[in-house]
Amino acid sequence: MNQATQTVLCMTGIKKSFSGVPALWGVDFELSPGEIHALVGENGAGKSTLIKIMTGAYRRDSGVMEYDQNSVAFPNPTEAQAAGIVAVYQEIQLVDFRTVAENIFLGREPHRFGIIDRRVMNTRAADILERLGLQIDPRSVVGSLNIAHRQMVAIARAISFGARVLILDEPTSSLTETEVSVLFNVMRRLKSEGTSIVYVSHRFEELYAVCDRVTVLRDGRNIVTRSLSTLNRLELVCYMLGRQPEEVSKGVTAFTGQSQNTLDRPVLLQAEALKYKKRLNGVSIEMRHGEIVGLAGLLGSGRSETVRALFGAEPLEGGTVKLEGSLLSLRDPHDAIDAGIAFLSEDRKADGIIPELSVRENLTLAALPNLTQWGIVSRKQQNELVERFMRRLGIKAASAEQKIHELSGGNQQKVLLARWLCKNTKLLLLDEPTRGIDVGAKREIQQLIAELAEQGLGVVMISSEVEELVEGSQRVIVLRDGQSIAELSGEQKNIKTILHAMAEGANHQEAADK
Amino acid sequence: VREKTKKIVGFSQTENIGPWRIAETNSIKEEAAKRKKTYDFLMTDAQGQTSKQFADIEDLIARQVDVIFLAPREYEGLTPALEAARAAKIPVFLIDREAAGRPGQHFVSFLGSDFIAQGRRVGEWLAQASDGKASIVELTGTAGSSVAIDRAKGFRDAIARYPNMKIVATQTADFSRAAAQRVMENIIQAKGSDITAVYAHNDEMALGAIQALKSAGMKPGKDVIVGSIDGQKAALEAIIRGELGVSVESNPRFGKLVFATMEEYFAGKKIPTRIILKDRLFDVTNAKDFVDEAY
């Protein structure tokens, strides 16, 4: 057994570049037994890359990795798993068509002569799920679960290895608070059993809640490794951003929280009694120019469906949508965009980026018709636009010609936001605009949203962070079971009431899930 | 078992691509139509595959036909099918190509041309026309087909006696005009004006080669003499224009002959095991007289 002073995992001078562009410049990282070690940094700092090198999903260009005092180089994640290093990656990686149990045991199925023992597999999976407090049938197909449950399955899988080193790359970005606290309990228990955990998150409360030490990465270099108890939030942010404390203002979000008076402004959007399948049965939203309206609700309450329907991405089966007083008939997103509506979807990978295309092309995709004359796209205008917005949003990329899938998650999100900002829009529909985004970028984006609203844009914002809704929006509309059940503004618009309104239907919801 | 008023004739054709096959099919269909009162006629198309043809024959047997006309895909591979027919006591007449099996036992009779002789006759004609001195390009039929093999063999037998007749290139063109044109263009690039003669395994390929020669600025019939097999209408017209030297007939019109033979068989007459058609030879001397009746 290792002594407490020894390290389980020690990486020194790790370098990695992608087609000539360095992502890691020589990073050191150290993990002690039985500690929860936070890995933080801005988007694109190199966290995910470092993790993938640990598990052998990527090959490092140079540097040493010692595991249990032995120098190792895992050729693939299988070897790392066998050696006791297991990861949950940032983009949930599961096999959708197969069952929960099969996913949990993939690659190490209980078997006899190569024949899988399904009974054992299912009962063991059920055990593991139960320990996480999850009511998921191990025989259900993963593709039929919602994102949160899938994330929990991925975590269950990783935990079930009883690994010495567990790596969690932004595991909580799509979890609800209850699930997060279940996860933290599990992490604490694993820690007490001697497991070391590497934990990546952009949410500071989480770091302070469970982590012992923190390593900060910036631009592919490590800045500092310290115990979290000796480091306050402000210092941490400063390390991440590379700025002085006085430059970084306080507050949870960049929103001022003061609602500007928009009552005298003309009405922008009137959506009434929207209906779509069983998901939406009567959502109404009314808003004026310059307003930010928050949509709150539990998972599956129909927030995403509402904005998708407003964007013409789901065919409405009932209800009316009026923009500036004129009735819209939205057959597809094209119609919505023509009318001046923009939409940032919650699933970046599936509905947002076009992976093989460059940052330039992704950024200008929606604006292309405006840059086109006689069917020919003006490259010059395109470049100007791209340069302007890359600078404005601080998008980190090797060049505008880099493929977007090579960017870190947060930077991809910024490109997608820029896609709509470079077009003239009246109404901005944002589904989780700051999910998976580092504090710096998050503040920038929040500021941007506020600015846009001041300029007269209407914004509908979905967020799972209630603070964001409280501070950012003038009004919060709470959805439950596809219906708008409350509209909170002024005094009423506080965390407690919102959570209360959301939760009122919680029991009801759980019953429906079964 | 079932009450039969009419006999059923089953015809298993190997494929229906190209003028020759279609003429053959049509000739048999026409004869069958003439006998509608006494015979039902069923036809299958093997799409150029022995395995499908085997299945077709099995289907015909299951359908309880009284006689099978078989235009085999190739020599090997149908013996088991013939055996199945024999077991079901259904007489088989082989048309235009032979198939492995014992005559009188596996099949009643083979009716067709002598492919080796066809190749030989073209060879002899070319030797005469070129005074026994030629550089020949050979365009062969579908790789692996017995016709292509026999026509190649007969031709080689004929020119073996002339030391100055050499095959300078032999390439397959799949019995197709388009392919022949392409292949010939390439050969012309490689051999240029060395070429003095072309032997094509069928008329279609000869016509393709003539196209290629013309677009390369060579005069078919003068700079390069061309010989082929089949005797189809377009070929006879080419002979009349002086572009094609010779076409040895390979008559596809089996309809009359095969029905007559079958009726003789049912009448209890003794049928010879091989009935070889007399193929005519068309060249500039007689092409005009036959062009109208050609297919």
Added chain:
Amino acid sequence: MKSKKPDLGWGTLWNPNFGAFAALLILYVANAVFTPRFATVSNTLNMLLQVSTTMLVAIGMTFVIASRGIDLTVGSTMALVSVIVALLIKYGMTVAILFALSGALLVGLLNGFLISRLKLDALITTLAALILWRGIAQVVGDGKLVPFAHPTFEALGKGYLGSIPIQVVIAGVVIVAAFFCIRSTLFGRHIVAVGGNEEAARLAGIRAERVKYIVYIISALLAGFAGLVETARLGMGDPSKVGVNAEFDAIAAVVVGGTPFSGGRANILGTVVGALLMQVISTSFNMLLIPFTWSLVFKSVIILFAIFLQRPKEI
């Protein structure tokens, strides 16, 4: 911001995107040395002439594959066009060509309808349609060859513009137009966007369904053109043999040229190189009088090697 342009030094030679081009260059030079009469103007023109119909079809295929589809009906389209034009040429060339191309349009429309509207799988749909249209072409022509004589029309396949065959000129024009279309037009960008991520493209306001429709129509029309050229060249309509296996030649050209099956990228110049590469191999084997059966083997091995050179790198 670190903005580094990919450098164009010697290192590019090893860039996997140039694998097919390198193979083409090597083969051409090797043949120039070893195959008599290979590197002549007339033979080079001959190769261009022979590759031009494949080129036309392959360009259309590049569009389809870039949109993450596939079109196996191209060969049958050529056959359909071939019989229609041959049957109708006696009513005048314009009429014949118009009707023939409408036939091709019909094929494209049906493909588009089934694949983009009804969301059927492209491979299996066009596989079935391939059989269907070949059958229809044969029914229309009653399975027979349809000879005709019409010098003006035949010039399409046999004529020259100066010393360059007309069909090579046609292919050249189509290549330039397609290159321009993919690179600079709105439609071109929409194709790659739809191929790259259809849902994302739709949410960015692109009418993906319409884009896919048009892509299949383009492919069918280009195959139609190829059918016209082929028919003019042969001087007859042939529903059974025109365009047989054209789809595989075209797909091979596209893929050897580096356009991936997964869509989202369209490398027109790559397709041109791919088609040329395969033509150089066939021609040189023909000229070296390598027996057809062995040439099948060698040709495959060479092409596999060329593809191997441009395999994706491991991270």
Added chain:
Amino acid sequence: MAATKSLAKFLTSQGLLLILFSLAVFASFRYETFLTPLNLMNIMRQNSMLAIVALGMTVVILSGGIDLSVGALVALGGVVAAMLAGQGSFVAIVGGIASTTLLGVVNGLLVSRARLQPFVVTLFTASAARGLALSITEERSIAVPSAASGLVWLGRGFIGFIPVPVLIVALLYFATWFMLHRSRLGLHTFAIGNNEEASRLMGVNPNRVKLLVYTFSGLLSGLAGVVLAGRLGAGQPVAAFGWETDAIAATVMGGTFLAGGQGSVFPTLAGVILLGMMYNLLNLEGTITPWWQLVLRGGFLLLVVLFQQRIVQRN
């Protein structure tokens, strides 16, 4: 959730069974000889070789790949077996299967290790294998001597009243079904077909699975070739043209996702039988001109695909 999925699965296979059944009812009324034991046995026996090939194809497609070389491998396996038949049946059978298994390994290595696209790799190994089969036989068919009784038995023999090829098919389908749904290897095949990257990160070795899958397909193609050679009494280098497309069609008609990861083997068998029945009915009808047969086949295939995918999409 799981229940609706398996219901979907059941319905897709049942959809096909429904078509099969209605076609059979129609046929038994129209052709008095359709329901005879002889005809039914014919359908089974005639299609057993394709069924074997389609089984390999299904497994490859499940793993997210495709194998266009199966037809050529059937031919190669057949001629190798026929050429070796003089040495006795055992040598012939093993030799025939070994040759194609080897090429299956080549496919597998190129797809897995070299990370090339399966469509292209197998397109060209197909043409190489075809060329090889033609070359080693000098383009002739090779007769199987009657002394090689084991080989002949494989193609034409009976056990009881069941034809040997049918028995082989039954055994193979059950064994493969068991492997796919009960073994780790089977699970891994489905997993990489669904999401290769995720499977890799979770500890599946995709390269090993792919290698095995293509090897299996090569082996089955060889077996089909050997059985075919036994059945015809000859090994033919031109055999099994276009079987790859028939096998793909059968697989897809059986509801297997062309993209991989979802499907099963028995529906494929139903697909094969449906294809075979189509030919059988055309033969029993016996008066439809060949070109109309193509139209009917293409149209019918299209309808089945349409029907099939509608059901899949609805679920």
